Every structure is written in C-alpha cells, then in structure tokens.
Amino acid sequence: MTTGSLSPHILMTRKLESIFALSDEERQALQDLPVRIKTIKSGQDIVRIGDRPTQCCLILEGFTCVYKLTAEGKRQIMALHVPGDIPDLQSLHLKVMDNSIAPIRSSTVGFIQHEDVRQACERHPRLTAAFWRETLVDASISREWLLNIGQREAYTRLAHLLCEFLLRLKAVGLVEGDTFGLPITQVEMADAIGTSAVHMNRILQALRADGLIQTQGTQVTVPDWEKLKKAGDFDPVYLHLEGGET
Amino acid sequence: MTTGSLSPHILMTRKLESIFALSDEERQALQDLPVRIKTIKSGQDIVRIGDRPTQCCLILEGFTCVYKLTAEGKRQIMALHVPGDIPDLQSLHLKVMDNSIAPIRSSTVGFIQHEDVRQACERHPRLTAAFWRETLVDASISREWLLNIGQREAYTRLAHLLCEFLLRLKAVGLVEGDTFGLPITQVEMADAIGTSAVHMNRILQALRADGLIQTQGTQVTVPDWEKLKKAGDFDPVYLHLEGGET
DNA sequence: CGTTACGTTGACAGATTTCAAGCCGGGTGG
DNA sequence: CCACCCGGCTTGAAATCTGTCAACGTAACG
Structure with a gap:
C-alpha cells in the first residue's frame, strides 16, 4: 500500500x-x-x-x-x-x-x-x-x-477538495479503509482553495467539529463518505475515473 | 473585419x-x-x-x-x-x-x-x-x-479578463483599433469572474471612472493598454499566442 | 402601452482577510 | 541535557470586501 x-x-x-x-x-x-x-x-x-x-x-x-x-x-x-x-x-x-x-x-x-x-x-x-x-x-x-473557488463558500470548498483527494488517492491505492495521508500544510491547503491561512484553520476546525473528518497528524479519516460528499457538493464525474467510484 | x-x-x-x-x-x-x-x-x-x-x-x-x-x-x-x-x-x-x-x-x-x-x-x-x-x-x-479568481480582488479580476479578451479577439481579427465588441451581460461577466452581478456593476463603473475603459453599448474601448495591463496584473504568456503580442 | 431584460443605486448583513499575539513540537547548537 | 529558534497551528478582534435584498430607471419590443 x-x-x-x-x-x-x-x-x-x-x-x-x-x-x-x-x-x-x-x-x-x-x-x-x-x-x-x-x-x-x-x-x-x-x-x-x-x-x-x-x-x-x-x-x-x-x-x-x-x-x-x-x-x-x-x-x-x-x-x-x-x-x-x-x-x-x-x-x-x-x-x-x-x-x-x-x-x-x-x-x-x-x-x-x-x-x-x-x-x-x-x-x-x-x-x-x-x-x-x-x-x-x-x-x-x-x-x-x-x-469551487468561484461559487462555493470556503467550508464547502474544503469539503469538496477533501472528497477529490480521497477518490484520487484511492485510484492509486493510497487510501487505507477510509483514511489517507495528507502531508500538506494548512497554508498550502489555503492557497489551493483560495482562502487565507487563518480562515483555512477555522474551516478545518468546523469540519472536524461537524464530524466530517478526523485528523491525526497528517492522516485524515472520513467517517461518513456520503455526508462529506454532500457537504462538499461533490459529484465525481469530472474526475473521469472510468471505474465508476461512488 | x-x-x-x-x-x-x-x-x-x-x-x-x-x-x-x-x-x-x-x-x-x-x-x-x-x-x-x-x-x-x-x-x-x-x-x-x-x-x-x-x-x-x-x-x-x-x-x-x-x-x-x-x-x-x-x-x-x-x-x-x-x-x-x-x-x-x-x-x-x-x-x-x-x-x-x-x-x-x-x-x-x-x-x-x-x-x-x-x-x-x-x-x-x-x-x-x-x-x-x-x-x-x-x-x-x-x-x-x-x-485570477482565487487571489485577486474583483477590480483587478475584471481588468484582467478584459485584457485577455482584447488579445484573444485581436488574434481572430475582431478588434478595431483599441475597441472591440463585447455583447455580454453584466450577469454573465459576473459569473465569469465569480462575483455578484451588483458588485460587477460597481467595479465596471470604477474601471470607467479610472479611465481604464470606455463603453458604448456593447463596444469596449481601451484607451491605454499598458495601464489596463498593469491594473489587471496581466501577463499574456498563458495565452500561448506565438505571435508574441504585447 | 405593458412587459421584460438589463443596468443602477442604497443600505445592510455576512463572509473573509488582516493584524497581532500566543502556543506547541521538533531540531540544533552550546 | 537544556535553551533557543523556527515552522506550523490557534485564537481574538477589527477592518474590508463582497453578497444580498429591494427598489428604481431605461430601452427594446410585441
């Protein structure tokens, strides 16, 4: 793995x-x-x-x-x-x-x-x-x-990005159950979704508080995929994974 | 033409x-x-x-x-x-x-x-x-x-988009001097740069007030290309126009 | 002449940014 | 071994930008 x-x-x-x-x-x-x-x-x-x-x-x-x-x-x-x-x-x-x-x-x-x-x-x-x-x-x-960046608010944006990551990493065998490693800084994450680092931090906490993700160091686990998908307004068609992931 | x-x-x-x-x-x-x-x-x-x-x-x-x-x-x-x-x-x-x-x-x-x-x-x-x-x-x-959408503020964003349009339209011969037709609604423009229509309207006025553009109906004219470029933080490399436009 | 789509304005609410400070853990050098 | 430093994470409060709501003007059109 x-x-x-x-x-x-x-x-x-x-x-x-x-x-x-x-x-x-x-x-x-x-x-x-x-x-x-x-x-x-x-x-x-x-x-x-x-x-x-x-x-x-x-x-x-x-x-x-x-x-x-x-x-x-x-x-x-x-x-x-x-x-x-x-x-x-x-x-x-x-x-x-x-x-x-x-x-x-x-x-x-x-x-x-x-x-x-x-x-x-x-x-x-x-x-x-x-x-x-x-x-x-x-x-x-x-x-x-x-x-994502143009029309969704920051909270949704982050949830969306996490959804994308989960699927893309799964496609290359880098997901273990419902958790994956995401060795990336909050500043980088913020630059990816177009928010300030401070706000990124707060959104992350909100996602954790809402039970959408759990984190341990760089490990992220998604306890409820459907819930995260919904929070992130996520539809995977755009990834064009022929396998047809959920 | x-x-x-x-x-x-x-x-x-x-x-x-x-x-x-x-x-x-x-x-x-x-x-x-x-x-x-x-x-x-x-x-x-x-x-x-x-x-x-x-x-x-x-x-x-x-x-x-x-x-x-x-x-x-x-x-x-x-x-x-x-x-x-x-x-x-x-x-x-x-x-x-x-x-x-x-x-x-x-x-x-x-x-x-x-x-x-x-x-x-x-x-x-x-x-x-x-x-x-x-x-x-x-x-x-x-x-x-x-x-553009992720990191620049709305004013700059719009200036940038206008710069892009000028060059792309010039490349297909749709620019007459320094003016071009832009038959596009403010709502559409807003959806393109990720702002609300109301805000779009205000930014447009600001650009006009600052002398960066003039408009007559759907015609847009750019009196000072260098100034607009600067306001829009615009660098055309990303368009990959081999001709080497300014 | 009413309707409709589009542009314009003002006032207000809300999301995000910015500034500033503090905290924490790991690594380094003394 | 400990002090110190640094990058990364947290937090609070204030400043801004931008969105929302609501109303009005205007020109085109059937």
Whole structure:
C-alpha cells in the first residue's frame, strides 16, 4: 500500500491501463522510456514559470503542486498531483511553462525526455490518445476548481477538495479503509482553495467539529463518505475515473 | 473585419496555421471535414453536462461560455470562447461532458463528427498535435482564471479578463483599433469572474471612472493598454499566442 | 402601452482577510 | 541535557470586501 517504491513504468502503465487495455507493444514502449529519477526537496521548484523544458516529470512519490503568483506575491495552487500523474505533460506542446511546479514537503519524480515521449507516441498512436486524455482530465479538474473557488463558500470548498483527494488517492491505492495521508500544510491547503491561512484553520476546525473528518497528524479519516460528499457538493464525474467510484 | 461570414474551414485553418505551417495535404484534410452548421439562440445549451457527444462544435460566430452550476444554483462560467475555438474538443477523449456550453446571446456553430476528426488525425499526425495543443491552451487559460479568481480582488479580476479578451479577439481579427465588441451581460461577466452581478456593476463603473475603459453599448474601448495591463496584473504568456503580442 | 431584460443605486448583513499575539513540537547548537 | 529558534497551528478582534435584498430607471419590443 506504500507507493514510493513502485517503478515509474509500473505507475504509468497502471494508470493508462485504467482507461483501456494496452497491447504488449504499447506496454513495451512505455517500459523502454528512459527515466531519470530525482528527489526534490521542499523549497525548490521542479519546473519554473517561463522555462522551456525538454522533458516532463512523472511523480513517483509524494505530492506536487502547480502554482502561480500574483504581482502582490499571493500564491494560487491550481492543481495538486499525486503519484502516477505527469503535471507538466502540457510542455510537450506548449513551448514555455505558464506555471511553476513544486513538491509538497518533498517528492521524487522521474524525468522523461519529450523526444522519447514523442517517438513512443508516433509509433503507438493510442499512447498519444492516452496522454492527451491525461491532460484533458487535468483540465477538467481545474474547471471544477474554478467552480469551487468561484461559487462555493470556503467550508464547502474544503469539503469538496477533501472528497477529490480521497477518490484520487484511492485510484492509486493510497487510501487505507477510509483514511489517507495528507502531508500538506494548512497554508498550502489555503492557497489551493483560495482562502487565507487563518480562515483555512477555522474551516478545518468546523469540519472536524461537524464530524466530517478526523485528523491525526497528517492522516485524515472520513467517517461518513456520503455526508462529506454532500457537504462538499461533490459529484465525481469530472474526475473521469472510468471505474465508476461512488 | 466581421467574422461571422468566415467559413468554418478558413477559421480552423487560420488558427492552426498560427502555430505552424500546414502542408497542402493537412489543409485539405481540414477542408474535407464535414461540418453541419447551426445557429443556437441564447437560453438553449449547445451541449449539456452529462451528455455523451459524438461530435464537437467549432464556433463560427458570437461567443459561447462553458459553465457549471453548484447545488445551490450558482453558476460559474469557466471559459469564454470566441470564433475559431472548439470549446468541447475534450469530448474527443472524455466520454461524458463535465460541463455545459451555451451561447452568449446567440451564436452559430459548426458541428463536426468525432469520427471525422479522428480519421483526419490518424492520417495527419500533426493535426493531432495541433488539436491537442488547442486543448492545452484552454487548460492554461483556466489555470490563469483560477489565479485570477482565487487571489485577486474583483477590480483587478475584471481588468484582467478584459485584457485577455482584447488579445484573444485581436488574434481572430475582431478588434478595431483599441475597441472591440463585447455583447455580454453584466450577469454573465459576473459569473465569469465569480462575483455578484451588483458588485460587477460597481467595479465596471470604477474601471470607467479610472479611465481604464470606455463603453458604448456593447463596444469596449481601451484607451491605454499598458495601464489596463498593469491594473489587471496581466501577463499574456498563458495565452500561448506565438505571435508574441504585447 | 405593458412587459421584460438589463443596468443602477442604497443600505445592510455576512463572509473573509488582516493584524497581532500566543502556543506547541521538533531540531540544533552550546 | 537544556535553551533557543523556527515552522506550523490557534485564537481574538477589527477592518474590508463582497453578497444580498429591494427598489428604481431605461430601452427594446410585441
């Protein structure tokens, strides 16, 4: 149930396979992708806005966040990624990065050269479709975040984000029963849902008080999924998990 | 300088060509895509959340908005599209729509069958890349909106949105000097930047009072681009307009 | 001429931010 | 081993922004 130890290729294959079965050749093509593994500590960026990358990164362990700053220095986290995700896959077709990516606490990622991905895609068109789809799901998630931040109040927003996390982590086997590890700071959480850290703290307490979540250190447990879903106005269609989770 | 009269194929070709030159075969493949044209009046949806479309729509005239509703009935517009855009291109790889799309006032769109797009892409892999890129730019824009809505105050938000519009409309030849038509309701505008309609109205007045914009009916003119850019904390990189607009 | 959709205003309530201070636990250096 | 420091978490109170409610103006239109 730990994740860090999984090989990059297994993570990637498993994820793509959740959409459609890969042929042996396709699986082999993924297998053959050269990956350079690196652990990045909190505080450093994995990629920075304005960069013109020649590679993209597959998350192997830990979480990462996609973020941007306003002129005033306020930070918005526009996406959180979990092991198996490729947060900068967009760079395959967009020359310059329009956001930065940083690890939460610390995380290990595998770098894959664009050239290698392109070749694999050329030879196996269904891989193209699979990768394209990945980027589309990311886009769908950011649209939902837009709804969340733009129209829901902070309490609901947080409940919603927790719902999303539970499902996404479950999809990669990182949920144990009804609890999962969420090694993320309240400030980061606040930047993700567009509130101040102070308010974030109060909302968290409210959620706990209402029995929607329980926390122990970085562990979060959700005693009543349906209740949290309702509190978060959560409908998982936007995650496009073919499995059809509740 | 009008747009509505442009043929679907010209619009599409022109847009893709702004990224890289198309070969004659590629251009022909686009030309051969069967398009069914339809005008959709305000109030109806072009596609609805939950649908499983077998086609996607190219905007020919007017604007459209991508939106979702919360359980409380609040609407967030997560994207606005202009002629030449394909707002539901995602449906090519995501079976079920995770948002609805509606015309602003009224607009005419061209429907293209997924099957036809897929065939064109198979035969001309660079078209795949071009379409994929389109969806990536859309995703980039929604990330910027996230920053805008999550971290900037309403005044700045609106200035930012106006900046974006100016550039996007300029890119499709819909800007005359420093003025452009924005046939959009204040309520819609408000739903796009996540404020109430009342507040939207007041911000608009503030922008006018500060000389950042002038309005006459649906026409908006920007007397001082640099000033508006600054007020909106606007940096156009996220639009990925290769031309390198200011 | 009534209806309707949209824009405008004022007053008030509420959600969130900001500022400031205190607390807690873990790590480091003396 | 203990003092100290620092990041992260909590709390309270006041300041602001933004939303809500309600009413009115206005232009387009059948």
